Amino acid sequence: MPARVHALVVTRSGESARTQLTRTLDAVRAQTLVPDAVTIVVTGSISAIRGDGFPAIVEGVVETRPGLSYADALQAAYPRVSEGRAVWLLAQDTVPEPDALELLAGALERSPSAAIAAPKLTDEKHHEIVSLGVTMTSLGRSVELAAGELDQGQHDGAEDALSADIRGMLVRADVVQELRPDPALAGADEGLDLGVRARLAGRRVVLVPPAQVAVRPDGPAALPQRESQRAWATRLAQLHRRLSYAPVVAVPLHWLTLLPLALWRSAGHLIGKRPASVPAEWGAAFTEMLRFGAVARSRAAIAATRSAGWAAIAPLRITRGELHRNLDDGYGSEGGAVSELRFFSGGGAWAVLAALVVSVASFTTLLAWPGMGGGALLPLHETVSALWADAAWGLRGLGPHTVGPADPFAAVIAVLGSLWPGWPSRAMVLLWLLALPLAVLGGWFAATRVTDRSGLRILGGVAWALAPTFLTALVQGRPAAVILHLLLPWAVHAAVVAHRSWGAAGAASLLIAASLACAPSIAPAVIALWAVALILFILRGRIHGSARLIWTMIPAVAMFAPLVWAQLRHGSAVALLADPGSIWPQGPQATADAAGRGALATGFPTMDLAGWASVGGAPLALVPLLLAPLAVLALIAAVAPRWRAGIVLLAVAVTGIGTSFLVAGVVVSFFHGDSAAIWPGSGLSLAWIGLVGAALVALDTALTLHWLRSAAATLAGLALAVCALPALTAEHQERAVMSAAAAQTLPALVAAEADIEAGTLVLTPRDDGALATDVVWGPGRTLGAQTTLLSTATEPRDDGLALLAVDLLSARDYDAAKSLADRGISFVLLAPGGSDKGEALHSAAQTSIEQRTGFVKAGSTDRGVLWRIEGSVAARPGLDDAQQAAARLVVLLQLIAVIVALLLSIPTRASRRAARAQSRIVGRAPEEPVVISRRRDALAQADAEARELASIAGEGTGVVVPAVAGSDTQIEEDTQIEEDTQIEEAASSEEREAASAGERGEPAPSASDDQEDRT
Structure with a gap:
């Protein structure tokens, strides 16, 4: 057993923090093995938490600047730890049970190879396990071995683990100076990093489940509550550990992959319906790319104590299959839906x-x-x-x-x-x-x-x-x-x-x-x-x-x-x-x-009322x-x-x-x-x-x-x-x-000879004697090429095209063909007129064009008379550099928005499960009964389950459970059966719980959790 223990307690300033700190100090003072000294580290003003003073066990209070991480705050207290003392890492929100320190110290005494003893972290009422053991994947992702479960002693036999949550850890005296939390981890994975470094030093972390420490989710040693901040802290810690643990030759390669990995993981976050993690992903990547000094210090600290290879870590990593089983909540593809779809069975x-x-x-x-x-x-x-x-x-x-x-x-x-x-x-x-x-x-x-x-x-x-x-x-x-x-x-x-x-x-x-x-x-x-x-x-x-x-x-x-x-x-x-x-x-x-x-x-x-006006009588x-x-x-x-x-x-x-x-x-x-x-x-x-x-x-x-x-x-x-x-x-x-309709709106000759940049001047005689002009690029007018920039224009946007068309049909002597060719126009199409005035204008225009040089008549078609411009035709004016840059920027931003939306909309197993956990009906009134359509086979199954429950209950309690009636009755597919009041209340309760969990960003209750609650 360590001869002496020094407890380090990190707290924030504030009224609520002072209340939590008082509870923590009372719990420390009530230990069956009382620490020799307690040092309080305040991230903020000491006067905000002093109150009526501290108990005599507190040997000193250290004031640091606000906003420091837990590891940074601990650095200010380590100089006050005397040599030969074990260090107990606590925070304002950690309330240990009276025998917690004694059990932790005893575990270190029984296991000389153990450098750290870690307790079981529970919520304030000791109903749920907050953390009991931490491991990591082959890519360095931290994974809780037991978290979010009802504490029924199911994990009390666990002892060996890669590491644990840093809160409540007891660090052996002879490794206190070597195993200090790394401030570069920025508030996440400090405990995991300590465990890894202990293993590399030839030591290990021992779990002590009987030693319980109650924690709160908002303490200085806990992960941030906001999703974006939590994502940033965890990802930054993972990237930092990756660069710190990697072989020297692999560090540059890892550094070069930080941004490509951020892009790849951003897509994964969007598919996983975690858009708040995308900015955090990029922020963590850019931050870690610039922290050369922090990586160098972390690698130096590991090298100074390392005596074992990474083979010592491998058996304690979690495999992909174990990870899937660990994260699987037992909710398969069936069940859970408050309302059923029944697309095929419902007609x-x-x-x-x-x-x-x-x-x-x-x-x-x-x-x-x-x-x-x-x-x-x-x-x-x-x-x-x-x-x-x-x-x-x-x-x-x-x-x-x-x-x-x-x-x-x-x-x-x-x-x-x-x-x-x-x-x-x-x-x-x-x-x-x-x-x-x-x-x-x-x-x-x-x-x-x-x-x-x-x-x-x-x-x-x-x-x-x-x-x-x-x-x-x-x-x-x-x-x-x-x-x-x-x-x-x-x-x-x-x-x-x-x-x-x-x-x-x-x-x-x-x-x-x-x-x-x-x-x-x-x-x-x-x-x-x-x-x-x-x-x-x-x-x-x-x-x-x-x-x-x-x-x-x-x-x-x-x-x-x-x-x-x-x-x-x-x-x-x-x-x-x-x-x-x-x-x-x-x-x-x-x-x-x-x-x-x-x-x-x-x-x-x-006004024809959907065609009724054309119906006689x-x-x-x-x-x-x-x-x-x-x-x-x-x-x-x-x-x-x-x-x-x-x-x-x-x-x-x-x-x-x-x-x-x-x-x-x-x-x-x-x-x-x-x-x-x-x-x-x-x-x-x-x-x-x-x-x-x-x-x-x-x-x-x-x-x-x-x-x-x-x-x-x-x-x-x-x-x-x-x-x-x-x-x-x-x-x-x-x-x-x-x-x-044919594939093109222009004559076939235009479609056959024109490429996407070739232009056709279309002249259309109107019934009022006017001439409409238009330019069509490519083989013809298409639906996708229409633009409201032209259809809603209140000022001419033809760059003098209307004047050129008038001159083309007038008696003025000028090279009309060259003027059109300089604009990139290869063809002229004179559409037929629709009235007497239109036909007269069509004939006059045709005569005028045929009298000009440079126009080769290609023939008359049902779409009008077509001429081709002789000689070379200039290419269609393209975009200048500024326009090209604007085009690329606009397309890029639009693509980003669409791709993000597409990735978010891709269904996943978790999203389908969350959807099934809530009512498909929107706006259902609380007083409405939950109506569930049941088929004959479902009723038969429910009948069998009810009889089984009746036999089980009748054996020990004498409770009579009625069987489901009507299982032998022929049920129509759209018949609705209202469940009894208890089932209605249970379904409504589950629906509200799932909806509430969804609003908090938490996973919906799983089938296994539901079974445990009923048990």
Whole structure:
């Protein structure tokens, strides 16, 4: 036994620290083996903790500057330790049991090879093990051998370990000077480092589980509480140990890999849903790269005492398999979910398949189309690389020399076209064919956030697919509106639980960015809803949830920021709301007058009421009544048991309708002199998701009678189906504007001879006698090449092109061909006129061009008369150095935001487990019973388990456990069985506990923990 013991106690200044220090000193003074001396180290002012003075056992108090780490503070006390004394390392929050020091000293006496004796660290009530033994992986990661477990003595036989937590360690007297905590570890892994150095010195660390020391998580020797600070401290300690332990020849190699490893681990942190660790990762890497002196001192300290090789460490490292078993909480792929998905068993798959049949029947002719045209549809580029080039900042595919950011919608088109890389335009045809089943699928999944009932989920999917605004967009050929409607339910499905996990936040951020890219006009509504949710979370103090909500808008900001900057410089803020893609001025839509607003208020974006105006004898005044059943159900949600969710969904519906009202009369886009108002159907899509969601809330909670719920759902579904009939039959009745389109919008000669940089001047005679000019670069106009920088421009951006076109058709004698060639234009296309004035202008223009030298007529096509410029044509002006630097910076920042969101959205085993531990339903009222659908086999299994529990309980206690009744009864798939009160309370308790743990950033309770609690 050591003859003498010197206790070192590190404390912070402050009232709470003084209270904790008093408890610690009382516990030290009450030891069965009382230390000979106690030295207190204060990181701060001594006067803040002195109080009524210290007991006589305290031989001195050392004051240090605030903010020092535990190891740094101990350095100030070591000079006061006399030779021949063992050192007991304590802190203000360590309260040892009365026999702790005696047990530790006895362990050192029994084991002469032991340099350190470590106690069992428990929480204040001694219910849970905080730490008992520490080891590390082959890469140097520290791992607790026993932590976070209920203390039932299950580890009291443990003795040998690589190391332990530094709190409560007793260091043998003859190694006190050699085994001092390393200040360079910055507050983490000090105990592990002491154990490693003891092993390398031929000594070892012995665990003494009977010696217990109660600790708190906020003490000076504990890891920081904030996630980012904890990540920085642990990673810096790991990197420092790596450079300190490595052979001399390997140190430079390790140093060179610090930054590449930081990049690799950052991706791992994002996939693991730990974004707060990413800045800490880079901070630790840069810090360690500059600490040459600290690494040299640590290596010198190890070399001074080392007498054994690293083979002495190897048996005590944890293997990969042991690590997986150590971290495995027993939660497999089954169980834990408060609500079940049941996509196949609940009929969701059949609903999607039925929608596919309806879609093929409605759009049969599309099966033979190579591409789509008409309305706002245009072909896509023939190569994936060209698609992504249109999505980047730089030269635009239209206009003489238009340089600037791409519309975010171009990235959506690039993603869509990349799904069919061999023929990107075919992807748009497939999108139209699969639009209905994809809408049902999205609506079904969005409905899982509202109801557990399979029938209502199917109704939600069908109602979303039969939305009048969606069907109108399909018939009128509006790709942006169609894609928006397909994305919205998925965005809602992820966004409503984005506060729960980073995985949901990452997925929601991408879906929100894509949705806003398709419909910038709904951005004010989305931002308003997001801001309200964020304010509520901040007021409730849910910091983690607030951070995740903030992230949901970051990718959208990154994608739109360049366009916002460009429009504010050269356009207007209102132009940011313009519809992306091709402009279709002739598109019929609801206007800003009373009749138009009436149509919008009833859910129809056009005055033809989703095609009913073309149905002979149809009473148009009665058509809106077909949506009345759904609207009435939505209003009932405001007084349903789940009224909070109902009111929120109704607010979403009102916001969407208000958005459609505001944008209906806003004109910001122009094409060849014609203006086009913003499409109001995007706002109606947002309103429709609120309307359908509110109706499902009412059906799920307000209509408790089964027959009444079934009748109301059937009535609403049939009314929607009747309302959709004209739109679903429009293609067969030749009322749809879509048509088969070739791969290019320019003559085949241009597509065959022109490369991506060749320009074509397109002259289009208008019906009013004017001439519209345009420049198309490459083989033709494509959907991804469209840019709102041109469509919303209020000032000419043609660099004199209009004047050149006028001179080309005038009698002025000049070299027109050379002027065009100097601009990089290789072809001139004179489009046919559409009226008498247009035809007259077309004939005059053709005559004028043919009389000029330098133009070789290539022929007449259905797209117009084509001429080719003779001689050499200058290359298209490229970007200067400043523009190239700006382009690279913009693309890099956007890629970073998107990649981070993608990595966050990748599901992991832990994220799936956390999701299953919480209710899939959002906004479930506390008084609602937990409704769980059970199949016959599940009931049989529950019956068997209940009988087994009954037999076990009856053997020793005489308690009678009733068996589960009804296991032999035939149960329909969508029958709902309400569990008894005890199961309801248990499920609700587990749900609240999991949700609370998720907000604190802690793992959800595992199945093994639950079993121990019940035991």
